[in-house]
Amino acid sequence: MRPLTEEETKVGSIGRNIAHLIDRPDEPYCFRMQKDRVYYVSEAIMKKATSVSRDQMLSLGVCFGKFTKTGKFRLHITALDYLAQFAKYKVWIKPNGEMSYLYGNHVLKAHLGRITEDTPEHQGVIIYTMGDVPLGFGVTAKSTADCRKLDPTAICVFHQTDVGEYLRDEDTLF
Structure with missing residues (x-):
């Protein structure tokens, strides 16, 4: 080391x-x-x-x-608990979008619960449930202001990794 x-x-x-x-x-x-x-x-x-x-x-x-x-x-998703404490930009997703995100899909406007004010486009964010449980990392596809104008099927946050990775990729995590 x-x-x-x-x-x-x-x-x-x-x-x-x-x-x-x-x-x-x-x-x-x-x-x-x-x-x-x-x-x-x-x-x-x-x-x-x-x-x-x-x-x-x-x-x-x-x-x-x-x-x-x-x-x-x-x-890696193993850093989520440490980075979530200090995240500047956060996104909360509705319960109907949690499983979709945990299966590796992007966050759609219909699943977006809240987003930190003034989040710029292409900014790294932490994805949370509405109950403030961190689920993973993502990158915003649009800024906060642009997300408000999107139709429900448009992508707001690109998926990077989520806690479902523990199960999907457990052989390559370590």
């Missing part, structure tokens, strides 16, 4: 709120990279893990995502 480089931190960053994840009041945490995956782990556990050889280490902490071969960072 190695620390992320400055460039990797910028590409995989969650913005200014990354400081809230690292400098926690209970104990300090850090991001470490093993092969192409980025892990979020407490510094105490990370120091203990130095006694394990790299080829024997499968995972350490919570996998936040991985870098693709093209150098882009792809978030």
Whole structure:
């Protein structure tokens, strides 16, 4: 495991709120990279893990995502609980659209319950149920103002990943 480089931190960053994840009041945490995956782990556990050889280490902490071969960072659903705490832009979907989203479909205007004011187009968002349970990640297809004008079958949020991924892709998550 190695620390992320400055460039990797910028590409995989969650913005200014990354400081809230690292400098926690209970104990300090850090991001470490093993092969192409980025892990979020407490510094105490990370120091203990130095006694394990790299080829024997499968995972350490919570996998936040991985870098693709093209150098882009792809978030994994395992990071949802941590990122949902600090999300600036949120989308809530109605109960009739929850299962559709959990099966990997985009969020339609008919399923849109609420959306954070002034959310720009092509912005990363956290998808919630109307009861504030985080379901996954998405990217807005239209801004908040444009979503109000759409017809019910138009796509408001593009699906990226959801908690159903635990079942669909459990063999590739780790």
